[in-house]
Amino acid sequence: MARTQGSHSGITGPRVRDAALRLFARHGYAAVSMRQIAGEVGVQAGALYNYTPDKQSLLFELMRGHMEELLAAWDGLPQEGDAMAILEAFTRFHIRFHSERPDAVFIAYMELRNLTPGNFATVEALRRDYENRLEAILSRGVAQGVFRVPEPKIAAMAVIAMLTGVNTWFRTGGRLSLPEVEAIYWDMVRRAVSA
Amino acid sequence: MARTQGSHSGITGPRVRDAALRLFARHGYAAVSMRQIAGEVGVQAGALYNYTPDKQSLLFELMRGHMEELLAAWDGLPQEGDAMAILEAFTRFHIRFHSERPDAVFIAYMELRNLTPGNFATVEALRRDYENRLEAILSRGVAQGVFRVPEPKIAAMAVIAMLTGVNTWFRTGGRLSLPEVEAIYWDMVRRAVSA
DNA sequence: GATTTAACTGAACATTCGTTCATATCAAAG
DNA sequence: CTTTGATATGAACGAATGTTCAGTTAAATC
Numbered sequence: 001m002a003r004t005q006g007s008h009s010g011i012t013g014p015r016v017r018d019a020a021l022r023l024f025a026r027h028g029y030a031a032v033s034m035r036q037i038a039g040e041v042g043v044q045a046g047a048l049y050n051y052t053p054d055k056q057s058l059l060f061e062l063m064r065g066h067m068e069e070l071l072a073a074w075d076g077l078p079q080e081g082d083a084m085a086i087l088e089a090f091t092r093f094h095i096r097f098h099s100e101r102p103d104a105v106f107i108a109y110m111e112l113r114n115l116t117p118g119n120f121a122t123v124e125a126l127r128r129d130y131e132n133r134l135e136a137i138l139s140r141g142v143a144q145g146v147f148r149v150p151e152p153k154i155a156a157m158a159v160i161a162m163l164t165g166v167n168t169w170f171r172t173g174g175r176l177s178l179p180e181v182e183a184i185y186w187d188m189v190r191r192a193v194s195a
Numbered sequence: 196m197a198r199t200q201g202s203h204s205g206i207t208g209p210r211v212r213d214a215a216l217r218l219f220a221r222h223g224y225a226a227v228s229m230r231q232i233a234g235e236v237g238v239q240a241g242a243l244y245n246y247t248p249d250k251q252s253l254l255f256e257l258m259r260g261h262m263e264e265l266l267a268a269w270d271g272l273p274q275e276g277d278a279m280a281i282l283e284a285f286t287r288f289h290i291r292f293h294s295e296r297p298d299a300v301f302i303a304y305m306e307l308r309n310l311t312p313g314n315f316a317t318v319e320a321l322r323r324d325y326e327n328r329l330e331a332i333l334s335r336g337v338a339q340g341v342f343r344v345p346e347p348k349i350a351a352m353a354v355i356a357m358l359t360g361v362n363t364w365f366r367t368g369g370r371l372s373l374p375e376v377e378a379i380y381w382d383m384v385r386r387a388v389s390a
Numbered sequence: 391g392a393t394t395t396a397a398c399t400g401a402a403c404a405t406t407c408g409t410t411c412a413t414a415t416c417a418a419a420g
Numbered sequence: 421c422t423t424t425g426a427t428a429t430g431a432a433c434g435a436a437t438g439t440t441c442a443g444t445t446a447a448a449t450c
Contacts, residue, residue, distance in 0.1 A: 165356025
């Protein structure tokens with residue numbers, strides 16, 4: 001029995017990626033089998049290979065796609081005002097973007113070691129790109145006298161770590177709304193780097 | 196052929212834990228086989244079961260041991276001065292303690308999902324204990340008028356995330372010494388929460 | 391209605407997995 | 421020297437792994 005109902009082209013592909021994303025985030029790449037992913041999609045394991053050449057590519061494409069979305073989303077925002085205004089925009093953007101895709105964020109941070117060396121280098125370069133965006137903002141602010149940080153690179157790492165940490169506890173529908181969380185974190189970021 | 200040279204009691208056990216720690220950190224719990232661990236120790240896989248009832252216990256004991264060491268080390272420090280002084284001590288302690296055991300820290304953060312529910316609850320409770328230590332410091336500082344943070348619990352999570360992030364980039368022998376890193380981070384933490 | 395083709399099945403492949411256990415070896419105790 | 425007990429081997433277990441592929445089905449095309 002094959003193709004049990006209707007044409008699935010263009011619909012099974014996304015479903016495979018969705019299932020892989022959720023399962024990888026929940027149990028980890030190495031702990032998830034192709035048969036589990038297939039089971040979530042409602043298909044046999046062999047059918048997955050119509051949508052990915054192998055398991056490694058499935059992971060890599062999820063991570064690469066996430067990082068490229070992240071960069072494109074930030075680069076797509078208008079950057080108006082001084083360094084302070086842009087840093088606030090970055091802070092709020094980072095929290096919002098990451099809180100909307102907890103599974104992809106989780107995978108992008110936790111599964112780096114399960115990438116082949118070549119794939120790792122690609123994803124790592126994208127991550128560095130993103131970190132450099134923030135570092136540039138901080139450096140510009142220092143030059144303008146708006147910020148005072150001794151090491152912009154380190155401050156960038158510190159801010160990103162702090163903001164990404166929101167994902168470990170924030171749940172939509174909890175006590176605090178996302179705008180409230182943004183305000184609290186922006187207050188801390190601003191005070192931490194202000195001149 | 197068995198016990199090929201001398202008595203190994205009391206020495207193989209730690210070597211098993213050391214190998215498991217390094218391998219779990221490098222490749223992830225699910226991606227490491229008992230045979231790999233045994234190979235690192237220079238022993239056959241079956242021999243590991245003289246030192247752990249199973250693979251899961253090996254992971255759990257590593258994580259529990261790390262968290263209990265962390266709590267004991269902090270609780271063992273003298274807490275003198277006002278909330279500001281204690282927060283500085285906490286900041287420097289956290290950076291130093293974590294930078295000294297990158298593998299254990301990595302595992303404690305990344306392998307939570309590979310614990311059985313019961314083991315997870317135990318480790319999670321220890322983590323919450325640690326977070327509560329910092330939250331108490333912040334709350335005390337707010338009461339004393341030294342700090343100004345709207346949500347001590349969230350501020351505690353933010354500070355811990357920021358400080359633990361040091362492990363992602365810091366390497367001994369790099370451009371910055373550990374005391375320099377401590378100073379940079381303490382400066383950011385202080386400004387982020389000061390009244 | 392016949393033909394084509396994308397989509398999927400189900401079985402099979404060689405490996406590897408965690409774990410168990412009968413057996414062998416060596417250090418220490420008597 | 422003999423006995424004992426801890427320590428390790430090496431083979432074996434059933435189960436699960438990623439991946440391949442010939443064959444089957446049903447939708448789309450003519």
